[in-house]
Amino acid sequence: MKLSRTLLLVFVISAILQFQAQTDEAVIKDIYKTSLTNGNSYQWLDYLSNQIGGRLSGSYNAELAVNYTKTELEKLGLTKVWLQPVMVPKWVRGAKEYAYIESSEGKTTTVNICALGGSVATPGIGVKAEVVEVKSFEELATLGEANIKGKIVFYNRPMQADLIQTFQAYGGCVNQRYKGAVEAAKYGATGVIVRSMNLRLDDLPHTGSMTYEDLPNDKRIPSAAISTNDAELLSSMLKLDTGAKFYFRQHCKQLKDVQSYNVIGEIKGSEYPDEIITVGGHLDSWDLGDGSHDDGAGVVQSMEVLRLFKVLNITPKRTIRVVLFMNEENGLRGGKKYAEEAKTKGENHIFALESDAGGFTPRGFSFDCNDANFNQVLSWKPLFKPYLIHYFEKGGSGADVGPLKSETNVLAGLRPDSQRYFDHHHASNDTFDAVNKRELELGAATMTALVYLYDTYGVNPISNPSTLKD
Template sequence: MKRILLLTLALSSMLSFSQTDEETIREIYTQSLTNGKSYEWLDYLSNQIGGRLSGSLNAELAVQWGKEELEKLGLDKVWLQPVMVPKWVRGTKEYAYIESSKKQTTNVNICALGGSVATNPLGLKAKVVEVHNFEDLEKLGEAQIKGKIVFYNRPMQADLISTFNAYGGCVNQRYQGAVEAAKYGAVGVIVRSMNLRLDDLPHTGSMTYDDLPVEKRIPSAAISTNDAELLSASLKLDSDLEFYFKQSCTQYKDVLSHNVIGEITGSEFPNEYFVVGGHLDSWDLGDGSHDDGAGIVQSMDVLRLLKESGIQPKRSIRVVLFMNEENGLRGGTKYAEEAKRKGENHVFALESDAGGFTPRGFSFDCSEANFNQVLSWKPLFKPYLIHYFEKGGSGADVSPLKSDSNVLAGLRPDSQRYFDHHHAANDTFDAVNKRELELGAATMTALVYLFDKYGTNPLPEQSQIKN
C-alpha cells in the first residue's frame, strides 16, 4: 500500500511539473531573446571570417569554426562530411564604362557573375543591344546580335508582394543569359542586377554555360540597377554607343570541402531523423550575413535552445551546415545521397535561407494531413505574430531529401528588404537586427519541438493541439 502511495505521489508530482506546449514555446522564445547565441556566432562568422565562396580559404575556415562551435554545445555527435565543390575565383576588381559615339566615357558599376569566364586581359568593348527576355533575342536574330554585347534589362516585378516571386520571374536572364546570347553570336553579356531598389551595387549570382564548348563561352557580368537605368537611357539617345568591361575571373578544378553536421540522438526513435540547416558558403562581395550566415547560426541555435529549454527530443535532430548551395548545391545533394545509401529515415527537414529578418511563418512541402496538423498549431504561434503557414517550397539544400511521406519546411521571414542585400557587397553584419535574428531561431525551434513531440503523418484525430 505504501509503495502504491509513493508511486501515486511521484506520478502526481511529474504531472504537476509538466509544461503545456504554450509554456514550452514561451520558454524557447525567452531563452533565445535573453540568452541567444545566434547574433554572437554571426558576428564572428561575418566579421572574423567573412565571405565564404566554395573552394576558398574562408570557406574552409568556416567549416572548422562550425565544427568547433558545435562541439562546444555538447551534442551527441559532430562530424564533417566530405564533398567536392567547384572553385571559382573572381580575381581583381571588375571595371566598366559606357563610351558614347563622341568618345565620352562614364564609369559604371559591374561584377562578374559566378562561373563566368574572364574577358580578354585588355578587356572587351563592343556595341550594345538591349533585350528584356529570350524571345527578344529570337526576334532580333544573329544579324542584329552577332559581335555585340547583349544587355538584359528585365527588372524584378515591383507590384508582386512576394519578392521571391519577383526574383523568380527574372533570374533566368542571369543564369542562362550567356548561353542564350552566345547562340546568336554575342561577344558578352551584361545583366541588370536582381534588386528591387535603385542603387549603385551590382549583385552577383550563379550562371551556367550548360554544355557550351569552352571556346564559345562569353563573359557575363551584372550591372547595378542605377547603371542599368543609365545604360538603357543612353542607348535611346545614342544607339551607336559602346560598352567596355574587364574581368579576370578563373574557374579551377573541383576541390575538397565539407558539410558540418551535429546531432542530438533521439530518446525514443533514434532512427528517425530531423534536419535543420542552412548553407555555410556565401558569395564573396560581402560577408554573407543574410545569405546565409543568418540561417546557419539560427539552425545551430535550434539545438542549443532545445538543450537550454530542457527538451530531450524523441527523434534524432541534426543541424547541417551545407556547403556549396550558391554555385552547385553539392552539399545538399551529397547529404541526401549519403542518407539514402545508409538507409536513414529522414522524416522532417527545415531550412533557413531567406535572410535574418523578422520571421513571418513557414512554407511546407508535405501531405494534407501534415499540413492540417501545422494549421492546428497556429494558435501557439499567434502571440509571436507568426501567421504565415502555406504549402509551397522548402529550401534548396533540403529539397533532395524529399519523399512521399516526409515534411520539408522553409522559414519565411519578411522579404521586403532581402533583395537589397542579396549577393551584393552590402550583405554585411550591420544589416542584421539582433532581435529579428533571435526571433527566427526561436520560431524554428518551436516548430521542431512540435513536430518532434507529435510526429509526422498524423491520423485525422491526432491533428489537434495536445498539452
C-alpha cells in the same frame, strides 16, 4: 454503462490534450524567452561575418568557416559532430572588375559591375562593343544573329515591383542571369551584361550563379551584372545614342574542384532515434560581402535550435540534426551529397527545415507536404499567434533540403519578411551591420518551436486522439 464509459474516455482524452497544449505553450514561451535573453545566434554570426567574412565555395574562408562551426557545435555537448566530405567547384573573382559606357562622341561614363559566378574572364584588354538591349530570350531570338553577332547583349528585365512576394519577383527574372550567356552565345554575342536582381535603385551590382551548360570552352562569353542605377543609365543612353558602346574587363577563373565539407551535429532521439529531423542553412556565400543574410543567418539560427534544446533540457524523442551545407550558391553539391548518403544509409528523414531567406523578422513557414500533414501543422498555428507568426502556406522549402523529399515526409522553409532581402542579396552590402539582433533571435526561436512540435508529435496527422502514440 457503455455510454458512461464513452463519456469518461472522451473526458480523459480531452484532459490529456488540454494538458499537452498547455505544456506546448509553456515550452514555446521558454524557447522565445531564452533565444531573446540568452541567445547565441548573433554572437556566432558576428564571428562568422566579421572574423571570417565571405565564404565562397572552395575558398580559404570557407575552410575557416567549416572549422569554426564544427568547433562551436562540439562545445554544445551534442551526441555527435562530424564533417561530411564533398567535392565543390572553385571559382575565383580575381582583380576588381571595371566598366564604362562610351558615347558615339567618345565620352566615357564609369559604371558598377561584377562578374557573375562561374563566368569566364574577358580578354586581358577587355571587351568593347555596341550594345543590344533585350528583356527576354524571346526578344533575343527575334533579333537573331544578324543583329546580335559581335555585340554585347544587355538583359534589362527588372524584378516586378508590384509583387508582394519578392521571391516570386526574383524568380520572374533570374533566368536572364543564369542562362543569359548561353542564349546570347547562340547568336554570336561577344559578352553579356545583366541587370542586377534588386528591387531598389542603387549603385551595387549583385552577383549570382550562371551556367554555360555544355557550351564548348571556346564559345563561352564573359557575363557580368550591372547595378540597377547603371542599368537605367545604360538603357537611357541607348535610347538617345544608338552608337554607344560598352566596355568591361574582368579576371575571374574556374579552377579544379576541391574537397570541402558539410558540417553536421546531432542530438540522438530518446524514443525514436531512427526518425530524423534536420534543420540547416548553407555555410558558403558569395564573396562581395560577408554573407550575413545569405546565409550566415540561416547557419547560426540552425545551430541555435540545437543549443536551445540543450539549454532548456529538452530531451528530444527523435534525432535532431543540424546540417550546415556547403556549395549551395554555385552547385548545390552539399545538399545533394547529404541526400545521397542519407539514401545509401536508409535514413528516415521525417522533417527538414531550412533557413535561407535572410535574418529579417520571421513571418512563418512554407511547407512542401501532403494535405494531411499540412492540416496537422495548421492545428499548431494558434501556438505561434502570440509571436505574430501567421504565414503557414504550402510552397517551397529550401534548395539544400529539397533533395530529401519523399512522399511521406515534410519539408519546410522559414519565411522572414522579404521586402528588404533583395537589397542585400549577393551584393557587397550583405554584411553584419544589416542584420538586426532581435529579428535574428526571433527567427531562431520560431524554428526551434516548430522543430519541438515535430519532435513531440512526428509527421502523422492527429486524426484520432485515441491512436496518438506519443
